[in-house]
Amino acid sequence: xxxxxxxxxxxxxxxxVQNVVYCFVGVLLGTAxxxxxxxxxxATVAMLLPITFNFEPVTALIMLAGIYYGAQYGxxxxxxxxxxxxxxxxxxxxxxxxxxxxxxxxxxxLATAAVxxxxxxxxxxxxxxxxxxxxxxxxxxxxxxEYFSLVLLGLIVSITLARGSALKALAMIAxGVLLGTxxxxxxxxxxxxxxxQRELYGGIDFVSVAVGMFGVAEIxxxxxxxxxxxxxxxxxxxxxxxxxxxxxxVGPILRxxxxxxxxxxxxxxxxxxxxxxxxxVEKRVSKRPxxxxxxAIEGVAGPESANNAAAQTSFIPLLTxxxxxxxxxxLMVGAFIVHGITPGPNVIxxxxxxxxxxxxxxxxxxxxxxxxxxxxxxxxxxxxxxxxQVLFPMIILFAAIGxxxxxxxxxxVYAIAFFGILGYVLIKCGCEPAPLLLGFVLGPLLEENLRRxxxxxxxxxxxxLTRPISAVLLxxxxxxLxxxxxxxxxxxxxxxxxxxx
Amino acid sequence: MRTSIRHxxxxxxxxAIGVVSLMAACSGNGAGNGNGGATGGGYPDKNITFVVxxxxxxxxxxxxxxxxxxxxxxxxxxxxxxxxxxxxGTVGAGEVARxxxxxxxxxxxxxxxxxxxxxxxxxxxxPLEDFGTVGLVTEVPMTVVARKDFAPATLQDLVxxxxxxxxxxxxxxxxxxxxxxxxxxxxxxxxxVKLQEVPYEGTGPALTDLVxxxxxFMCDQTTNxxxxxxxxxxxxxxxxxxxxxxxxxxxxxTAEAGLPKLQVSVWHGLYVPAGTPQEVVQKLSEALKAAxxxxxxxxxxxxxxxxxxxxxxxxxxxxxxxxxxQLGTWAKVIADAGVKAS
Numbered sequence: 093x094x095x096x097x098x099x100x101x102x103x104x105x106x107x108x109v110q111n112v113v114y115c116f117v118g119v120l121l122g123t124a125x126x127x128x129x130x131x132x133x134x135a136t137v138a139m140l141l142p143i144t145f146n147f148e149p150v151t152a153l154i155m156l157a158g159i160y161y162g163a164q165y166g167x168x169x170x171x172x173x174x175x176x177x178x179x180x181x182x183x184x185x186x187x188x189x190x191x192x193x194x195x196x197x198x199x200x201x202l203a204t205a206a207v208x209x210x211x212x213x214x215x216x217x218x219x220x221x222x223x224x225x226x227x228x229x230x231x232x233x234x235x236x237x238e239y240f241s242l243v244l245l246g247l248i249v250s251i252t253l254a255r256g257s258a259l260k261a262l263a264m265i266a267x268g269v270l271l272g273t274x275x276x277x278x279x280x281x282x283x284x285x286x287x288x289q290r291e292l293y294g295g296i297d298f299v300s301v302a303v304g305m306f307g308v309a310e311i312x313x314x315x316x317x318x319x320x321x322x323x324x325x326x327x328x329x330x331x332x333x334x335x336x337x338x339x340x341x342v343g344p345i346l347r348x349x350x351x352x353x354x355x356x357x358x359x360x361x362x363x364x365x366x367x368x369x370x371x372x373v374e375k376r377v378s379k380r381p382x383x384x385x386x387x388a389i390e391g392v393a394g395p396e397s398a399n400n401a402a403a404q405t406s407f408i409p410l411l412t413x414x415x416x417x418x419x420x421x422x423l424m425v426g427a428f429i430v431h432g433i434t435p436g437p438n439v440i441x442x443x444x445x446x447x448x449x450x451x452x453x454x455x456x457x458x459x460x461x462x463x464x465x466x467x468x469x470x471x472x473x474x475x476x477x478x479x480x481q482v483l484f485p486m487i488i489l490f491a492a493i494g495x496x497x498x499x500x501x502x503x504x505v506y507a508i509a510f511f512g513i514l515g516y517v518l519i520k521c522g523c524e525p526a527p528l529l530l531g532f533v534l535g536p537l538l539e540e541n542l543r544r545x546x547x548x549x550x551x552x553x554x555x556x557l558t559r560p561i562s563a564v565l566l567x568x569x570x571x572x573l574x575x576x577x578x579x580x581x582x583x584x585x586x587x588x589x590x591x592x593x
Numbered sequence: 594m595r596t597s598i599r600h601x602x603x604x605x606x607x608x609a610i611g612v613v614s615l616m617a618a619c620s621g622n623g624a625g626n627g628n629g630g631a632t633g634g635g636y637p638d639k640n641i642t643f644v645v646x647x648x649x650x651x652x653x654x655x656x657x658x659x660x661x662x663x664x665x666x667x668x669x670x671x672x673x674x675x676x677x678x679x680x681x682g683t684v685g686a687g688e689v690a691r692x693x694x695x696x697x698x699x700x701x702x703x704x705x706x707x708x709x710x711x712x713x714x715x716x717x718x719x720p721l722e723d724f725g726t727v728g729l730v731t732e733v734p735m736t737v738v739a740r741k742d743f744a745p746a747t748l749q750d751l752v753x754x755x756x757x758x759x760x761x762x763x764x765x766x767x768x769x770x771x772x773x774x775x776x777x778x779x780x781x782x783x784x785x786v787k788l789q790e791v792p793y794e795g796t797g798p799a800l801t802d803l804v805x806x807x808x809x810f811m812c813d814q815t816t817n818x819x820x821x822x823x824x825x826x827x828x829x830x831x832x833x834x835x836x837x838x839x840x841x842x843x844x845x846x847t848a849e850a851g852l853p854k855l856q857v858s859v860w861h862g863l864y865v866p867a868g869t870p871q872e873v874v875q876k877l878s879e880a881l882k883a884a885x886x887x888x889x890x891x892x893x894x895x896x897x898x899x900x901x902x903x904x905x906x907x908x909x910x911x912x913x914x915x916x917x918x919q920l921g922t923w924a925k926v927i928a929d930a931g932v933k934a935s
Contacts, residue, residue, distance in 0.1 A: 232801070422797050426652075429897055435820050
């Protein structure tokens with residue numbers, strides 16, 4: 093059995109004392125930066141990269157990878173507790189996770205996130221071990237046309253993120269897409285909506301938007317009410333999920349894991365779609381869709397699992413082909429190179445101990461994370477008792493420092509203030525920040541791939557229909573649209589009929 | 594620098610939290626280099642900031658961090674590397690151009706220094722007038738690569754093929770002003786053909802689509818392509834330097850392969866604001882020379898597929914000549930191609 097031999101090699105590498113220690117250091121740091129608003133895994137990996145120059149290559153990569161998936165764990169904590177998502181995926185967790193926290197169920201939400209992440213991480217690691225090279229080949233068949241259709245499908249499916257008025261949700265998505273266009277157009281170099289500010293050429297940072305729209309706006313809203321201005325409802329009920337909760341999260345965790353693992357393989361943005369899509373799927377299959385947005389535990393379990401599965405499988409293109417799926421992976425390529433390993437398809441055969449050791453370490457890392465996070469829940473929940481006079485300024489302070497440290501661009505800090513106020517105004521108008529964030533994240537992906545596909549096809553739009561994968565995805569998108577619209581039509585007809593009666 | 598107070602606050606706050614203090618040490622405490630107008634005599638008597646105008650962990654950042662440590666040892670101080678990103682490196686360069694010319698703010702920049710004036714209007718600084726050159730650091734070779742099932746077998750075949758199929762062939766690059774974009778422009782100019790360019794956001798996605806066969810060919814740094822070349826995932830036509838690259842012994846140079854005009858490398862150099870005292874520049878240049886001779890630096894650069902420049906190029910004059918020559922070259926290539934970044 094090749095696989096067993098390989099796994100044995102992997103575990104014998106990963107269980108070396110220094111590798112376990114640095115795996116722990118990685119996931120601990122990852123959890124910490126995930127929890128702290130503003131500082132993301134990209135910045136952390138970038139800053140720690142030089143320190144790993146003197147490590148064994150496999151040790152360095154184990155630690156850096158640990159930071160990345162550890163941050164995915166940690167990111168959900170602040171999203172749930174104080175409505176402050178540090179990454180696009182955590183924004184989805186915040187929707188129901190924070191509602192749960194407001195109802196005194198922060199413990200259950202955090203435990204669900206941790207358990208879901210662990211299961212997803214484990215399953216995805218197995219997928220990585222069993223089928224990484226063939227999966228990577230499949231991923232390569234995705235070109236710009238396929239990504240355009242995939243993102244379009246994701247966008248349509250995710251419109252269910254909205255709780256209230258569909259019109260307002262669409263307006264928010266459009267606003268998000270517009271905000272996403274700020275910066276230099278990558279095709280022509282034309283600066284868009286930068287108002288002659290060179291600092292805006294790189295676009296608006298996601299963290300600034302998320303921290304402002306979610307965190308700061310939430311704080312402003314809380315300050316309004318003299319009586320109830322605590323970050324959450326102070327009375328914390330049962331710390332752990334009830335039997336009923338446990339029954340309700342099994343399905344979402346499994347579905348989220350599958351969805352996330354599949355999407356994570358796609359280097360052109362699949363991992364971004366994972367949590368959005370999972371949330372949409374859970375809301376659709378749920379028997380209680382009306383609970384979503386009001387603290388449905390499925391809305392935490394599904395997206396969190398999807399997000400973590402995707403975080404693990406997004407290593408597939410990197411490890412099997414040397415192709416990075418996102419900025420953190422690009423930094424890992426740098427780490428490979430500095431250690432004298434040329435990233436590429438040869439890594440599996442030339443450096444089996446490194447490849448299998450890294451995969452085995454991911455499973456160990458997931459075990460360490462769940463051991464680290466479950467006991468921490470009690471402490472996190474206690475953090476909610478910090479008086480608001482201390483907690484609110486601290487949140488804003490950390491967010492500002494974290495965002496500023498990313499690129500020493502003061503505009504990222506101004507953006508937090510701007511989006512905080514904008515978010516507050518929008519909440520007052522009954523508009524929700526989640527669809528805006530969705531548009532902000534997916535809009536640029538949609539545009540980029542649409543234009544690239546058309547450039548390659550020399551302006552011929554039929555390419556979206558003649559390429560089979562793209563055609564299938566578009567058909568699914570149309571189907572999703574019909575399914576979304578049908579109930580509304582039926583309801584309207586029913587009302588008409590009732591009126592006639 | 595105008596940001597120093599914020600740095601200090603950031604450093605202190607972050608240090609308060611045990612776990613994060615490490616990161617503060619790496620990023621936040623560029624606080625030491627305030628407004629003191631030191632002259633050459635006691636230089637350096639405080640920390641020096643190296644500004645990298647690109648993201649942390651990228652190739653330019655890696656090179657900077659490699660040489661920072663031995664340079665600091667030679668100068669007897671600490672060097673703090675700070676990433677000031679944005680607009681193709683022009684944000685960071687602009688900030689250094691406006692910094693105190695005291696030798697405590699140093700810029701690491703690559704070939705983009707010589708292309709920015711042609712790409713950006715209202716740049717806000719002039720490379721030759723607003724900066725003093727310290728010395729060249731390294732020149733990273735580039736490779737012309739194609740999807741593995743692309744028809745042409747040699748560089749000359751490629752030129753003939755793209756000329757005959759100019760309306761069909763696609764040339765990928767990593768974005769406006771990126772090294773791969775510049776190399777692509779130079780290829781088109783050398784081959785006398787205008788091709789459909791497909792820009793990507795960075796090398797990763799561009800290379801992914803090349804390996805996946807979505808686009809036909811591109812030109813990129815050896816660092817990025819050599820793994821794919823040796824695994825046979827992409828086809829290599831040539832390296833764009835006068836000599837072959839050690840890690841790719843079978844790949845001919847552009848001169849050998851019949852396109853001698855395609856000469857380009859991603860060269861890096863250190864800059865200080867214009868008006869920095871001569872003896873300070875000299876000290877920095879000496880430290881740079883020492884760092885480039887450092888065994889560890891040579892080894893690490895070899896892993897990146899590159900080498901330090903020869904000692905005579907790590908000087909202000911050689912660097913200035915290179916900058917001047919490159920400014921001329923790119924002004925023409927970019928104007929002919931009609932590219933504008935703003």
